[in-house]
Amino acid sequence: MILAAGFLPVDSFNVLVLAAVFILVAVGLHFTFGMLNVVNLVHGELILIGAYTAFQIQQETGNVLLGMALAPLVAGMVGGAMERGVLRFLYDRPLDSLLATFGLSVIIRQVVQLIFSPNPRTLRDPIGGSFVVSGFNIPWWRLVIVIATVVVVVGVSLLLSRTSFGLHARATVVNPGLAETMGVNTGLVRAGLFAIGSAIAGLAGAMLAPISTLNPQFGLLFLVNSFLVVILGGKGSLRGLILAGVVLGGSLAVLQFVISTVLAQIIVLAIAIVGVRVRPLLGQARQERKGRRPRPLSL
């Protein structure tokens, strides 16, 4: 039906871009929610911080790329400070951590509004220019977003599977008590995970701002989708997250082609809800459903 309706290579590229966007905004949440189990409602504001950091540096120096390089640093430091200052006391109190992240998200949004006003801002496309696919001009920046998403996912995968920090992180996530008594500084590992997740959120915000309109509500655009991707993928599974990003982002792009954007978003939301209810793609939730989850550990 789609082909019959004239689905062109350019539309295939849009599927790729939207899937990349879904994945990029969710990778940070993989650390803070998927691994640390914090229902991190401030994730959208970490995306916002990244975007406004890039914007401010663009205004000060005229160099957007410098802003994009510094955005993850700023968001990572803010996230690390939130973890050390507030969230580390709340790991065993999920409701309190949810309220705390909600409160922090409101505070950050209001502060951004006070500093930058509610007026929409524009972050310049750092490289400009476009290439032509089936007669349509496609900005090079969209291709950069796809490539950056691949680089981030590969980097995160290597970090978690091939480094000492990654090993300590995986141990801390599944059994913090045992990890601590085996010499792992679990407090530091958790702070590191939260800071890295926040930094990736900041990077996502900075990279996506040029293809969107920047205002204090900018982060909220991505919050729900990020949670949907992580939950549908199966909490704690990076492979599941990628698969869910492709399913949800791809579905949205295809549906937007054949029906209205609003209806497409409703259908994608329904796909996610049904998917989560029936079959998380990978990760902890799926293991629990299959009865594979090992018995709770008592440490």
Add this chain to the structure above:
Amino acid sequence: MTAVLTVQGLSAGYGRTIVLRDVSFEVGEGEVACIMGRNGAGKTTLLRSLMGVLPKTGTVRILDADVSHWPGHRINAAGMVWVTQEDSVFPGLTVREHLYIALGGEGVDEGIEAAASLFPVLGERLGQEAQTLSGGERKMLGLAQALIVKPRVVLMDEPTEGVAPVLVEGLIPAIAAVARKAAVVLVEQNIDTALALGSKAHVLERGAIVESGNVQELHDRGVLEQRLAL
């Protein structure tokens, strides 16, 4: 003999429930102090508090260092390791990765070689996820993690509990070997194991030490059998 581990006036519990009351003892290098008592006497709570998992009052020293209020990872770095009763492992992590964590990333090749020579079955399963090992093999992994780091103090919580007799025969000499170079606190309900490994015994009842002395002497006087209601 210089005490490697000194415990003075230790009290600990869960919330408002006090489980351990004013516990004091010392363990020197090459000594195995058996902590014995019925279920619920506070034996495992004692190990948890020594390892920094539970808040406590009182003093715990490793040689000259007061580790009473240190977090678990610092206590581990000071030379104290814990072989848990639950043969706990990290789901998703391989045997090799467990040994890597125990070694703190240092001397990994030598450490893994040492573990494989202590327990050849582990050497054959380095790439296998630890949660898929049998209960006895997990016990071996727990012991290997403790033994390959050359610890000063080893806390062991019923290391032979639930292990097939044929495997226990292999575990006892391994524990005895580490005990020659470290101070060992062994929680044990099995009198035969305590006699095979222990030098001193401390009997816990309702969180307090009610009997202390040489394991063999306490056994000969029938104290252990009486206190453990055997």
